[in-house]
Amino acid sequence: xxRFSPLISLPWLLVSVTxxxxxxxxxxxxNKCEYTIWPGVLANAGEPPLSTTGFALQKGESRxxxxxxxxxxxxxxxTRCAQDPATxxxxxxxxxxxxxxxxxxxxxxxxxxxxxxxKLDGDGGLDxxxxxxxxxxxxxxxxxxxxxxxxxRGNCTSVRCAVDLEGACPSELRVTARGxxxxxxxxxxxxxxxxxxxxxxxxxxxxxxxxxPTSYSEVFKSACPQAYSYAYDDETSxxxxxxxxxxxxxxxxxxxxxxxxxxxDQTPGAAATDTPLINGTMVYVGVAExxxxxxxxxxxxxxxxxxxxxxxxxxxxxxxxx
Ligand SMILES: *[C@@H]1O[C@H](CO)[C@@H](O)[C@H](O)[C@H]1NC(C)=O
Ligand SMILES: *[C@@H]1O[C@H](CO)[C@@H](O)[C@H](O)[C@H]1NC(C)=O
Numbered sequence: 001x002x003r004f005s006p007l008i009s010l011p012w013l014l015v016s017v018t019x020x021x022x023x024x025x026x027x028x029x030x031n032k033c034e035y036t037i038w039p040g041v042l043a044n045a046g047e048p049p050l051s052t053t054g055f056a057l058q059k060g061e062s063r064x065x066x067x068x069x070x071x072x073x074x075x076x077x078x079t080r081c082a083q084d085p086a087t088x089x090x091x092x093x094x095x096x097x098x099x100x101x102x103x104x105x106x107x108x109x110x111x112x113x114x115x116x117x118x119k120l121d122g123d124g125g126l127d128x129x130x131x132x133x134x135x136x137x138x139x140x141x142x143x144x145x146x147x148x149x150x151x152x153r154g155n156c157t158s159v160r161c162a163v164d165l166e167g168a169c170p171s172e173l174r175v176t177a178r179g180x181x182x183x184x185x186x187x188x189x190x191x192x193x194x195x196x197x198x199x200x201x202x203x204x205x206x207x208x209x210x211x212x213p214t215s216y217s218e219v220f221k222s223a224c225p226q227a228y229s230y231a232y233d234d235e236t237s238x239x240x241x242x243x244x245x246x247x248x249x250x251x252x253x254x255x256x257x258x259x260x261x262x263x264x265d266q267t268p269g270a271a272a273t274d275t276p277l278i279n280g281t282m283v284y285v286g287v288a289e290x291x292x293x294x295x296x297x298x299x300x301x302x303x304x305x306x307x308x309x310x311x312x313x314x315x316x317x318x319x320x321x322x
Contacts, residue, residue: 023069024066024067024068024069025066025067025069025071025120025127025244025245025246026064026065026066026067026245026246027050027064027065027066027067027075027118027245027246027247027248028062028063028064028065028245028246028247028248029057029062029063029064029065029075029248029250030061030062030247030248030249030250031057031058031059031060031061031062031077031250031251032059032060032249032250032251032252032253033059033077033139033250033251034059034251035059035079035080036056036057036058036059036081037056037057037077037078037079037139037250038054038055038056038057038077038078038079038081038090038092038095038102039054039055039057039063039075039076039077039078039250040053040054040075040076040077040078040095040097040104040107040108040109041053041054041065041073041074041075041104042073042074042097042104042106042107042108042109043071043072043073044072044073044074044119047070047071047072047073048068048071049106050065050066050067050071050073051065051066052065052103053103053104053105053106053107054078054097054099054101054102054103054104054105055102055103056081056102057077057250067118067120069120069121070120070121071118071120072118072119072120072122073117073118074108074109074115074116074117074118074132075115075116075118075248076095076109076113076114076115076116076138077095077113077114077138077139077141077250078092078094078095078096078097078109078113079092079093079094079095079138079139079185080092080093080094080177080185081093081096087100088100089101090102093177093185093186094112094113094138094139094175094185094186095109095110095113095138096109096110097109097110098110109135111135111136111188111189111192112135112136112137112138112175112186112187112188112189112192113135113136113137113138113186114131114132114133114136114137114138114139114140114141114161114227115131115132115134115135115141116129116130116131116132116141116143116248117129117130117131117132118246124151124153125151125242126151126153126240126241126242127145127148127240127241127242127243127244127246128238128239128240129143129145129159129238129239129240129241129246130159130227130228130237130238130239131143131159131160131161131224131226131227131228131237132227132228132237133161133189133220133224133227133228133229134189134191134228134229134230134231134233135189135192136173136186136187136188136189136192137161137163137165137169137186137187137220138185138186138187139186139250139251140160140161140162140163140250140251140252141160141161141162141248141249141250141252142158142159142160142161142162142247142248142249142252143158143159143160143246143247143248143249144158144246144247144248144249145157145158145241145244145245145246146244146245146246146247147243147244147245148241148242148243148244148245149241149242149243149244150240150241150242151240151241151242151243153240155239155240156239156240156241156242156244157239159226159227159239160224160226160252161223161224161226161227162224162251162252163187163220163223163224164223165184165185165186165187166184168187168219168223169184169187169219170187170216170219172193173187173188173189173190173193173216174186174187174188175187175188189216189217189220189230190214190216190217191230191231198211198214199214199216199217199230200231201230201231201232207232208232208234211230211231211232213229213230213233214230217229217230217233221233226239
């Protein structure tokens with residue numbers, strides 16, 4: 001063992017104090033949806049994974065996750081997940097991360113999915129965070145800082161996005177949960193839907209000067225003024241806090257329109273009752289429906305098939321675009 005001389009121990013003490021000052025940050029994920037969700041967590045490249053990369057969160061439950069100083073990554077919620085009893089694979093109608101399991105293990109969300117993005121202890125020691133619709137929207141999200149300060153820069157505030165999908169999502173961007181086009185499950189971004197550079201801020205549009213809001217991003221921006229509506233929407237969509245913890249609530253009670261509140265809460269909830277995810281026991285939809293062996297099974301199986309086709313199509317598109 002080396003003896004500590006004052007010359008060595010003073011810097012060491014400073015380092016220790018610095019670590020204490022930028023102690024671990026707690027993210028608390030809260031499910032206020034009327035249904036089970038399966039949050040996913042993806043660390044940015046080069047950042048360590050958190051203690052979990054995906055799990056189930058029942059209605060009303062919350063779960064804290066600790067992140068080390070300087071961590072960066074994103075959170076989202078998978079919806080309407082079910083496990084295939086034959087293969088054991090988990091698949092989700094929205095936000096699927098392609099792992100086939102509870103843990104996403106380094107997989108990100110297949111769009112569309114509402115994202116909560118963080119970079120802790122960035123420029124000036126501030127945490128940078130946002131809610132992003134750049135990859136589309138699948139459910140309402142609220143990010144609320146707790147116990148932090150503005151670090152003198154003053155936009156350490158709650159950020160929310162709750163869209164009334166039935167009302168706000170343009171029909172060409174809608175992802176519907178049922179074959180008849182009803183039950184809007186998510187809203188794609190124009191980039192995801194059309195794959196064109198002016199929507200994706202790619203190619204000759206890959207700079208803030210060249211990539212401007214479009215009629216589609218403006219739909220998202222007016223529904224969620226605080227959220228990223230396209231890739232270069234930084235100015236109005238980046239928020240900062242110093243030394244805060246964060247509560248990420250899925251399906252928060254909207255603070256604005258009561259009409260939006262009820263339709264927002266009911267749309268996914270009502271859709272969720274179509275799936276046999278009654279109590280967190282995951283049941284593969286197709287098998288559950290088929291095994292009902294009743295007249296109603298005949299009418300439900302085609303809808304289930306369409307959901308399957310929709311999920312496969314998304315996966316295929318994801319693979320092609322990856
Ligand atoms: C919040 O502050 C950051 C850092 O000063 C700035 O980049 C960002 O544009 C501000 N965001 C809003 C919404 O005002
Ligand atoms: C959940 O549902 C399954 C299958 O329907 C049933 O076996 C189980 O007892 C239920 N669990 C609870 C906690 O209600």
